[in-house]
Amino acid sequence: MVPLIHRTMADTDLDFTTGESGASATIPMQCSALRKNGYVVLKGRPCKIVEMSTSKTGKHGHAKVNMVGIDIFTNKKYEDMCPSTHNMDVPHIKRNEFQLLNITDGFMSLMGDNGDVREDLRVPDSDLGKEIEQKFAASEDILVSVLSAMGEECAVAIKQMTGGK
Template identity: 30%
Template sequence: MSKKVVEVKTLKVGKYVILDGEASKITSISTSSPGKHGSAKARVEALGIFDNQKRSIVKPVDTKIDIPIIDKRTGQVLALMGSDVQLMDLETYETFEVPIPDDLRDSLLEGVEVEYILAMGNKKLMRTKG
């Protein structure tokens, strides 16, 4: 599992964070001002990359939090198999299967190059190239 540790105050909208053991994309961050007896707190809301679930946490801005290391790669479609697609990585020539997202169902053809992400042992098809 590849991850880094950063402080909550360095997070930005559109970046990734690990919440409940899932890699998630940050949708909003709001911070409260420090009170008389406490430190400033940040509320981070995120959407899971692989399961599309909303998650949120509230933590002091100076606490540490894990962020996933996301690897963006290129692959080629080998075969369409119902709701899955078989891809071949263009660097390692490894073949694997991933589910087809609904928005890419019409644009996938055999031989097309696609971009996918690899995070925390999971793979997800993102977009077609070209």
């Protein structure tokens, strides 16, 4: 007789320390419901839709939606075509603002509204990154807008801090 192994929540070899909610990074949405300036996943990348056109229903029955999107992190252009009745993934996009505290070895020290400091975000390799470094060198107080989607994060904009905070 072989004993049955029964697992319970109290088992010590299960690891719940990751804190992952299990929520999906995307939600499905019908192609015909997508709009210009909205977001969609094209070729596995989160993109902002910059062009969209719908072709007429052909003899096989489906209107086609042609989309051009710009990757929100790399600014690379992607194109895709999808029947209007099919679903496409739409990324969950979160935008947070952080106060820039310091820049060390190409990484920014950022403080959130709750006072937590994070130092894991790189200064972008772009004109925005140069502007962030110039304003930091000039001791200006700036807020950095950070976009996060599908497990990636990137600084996308900055603005001058106002005296109300």
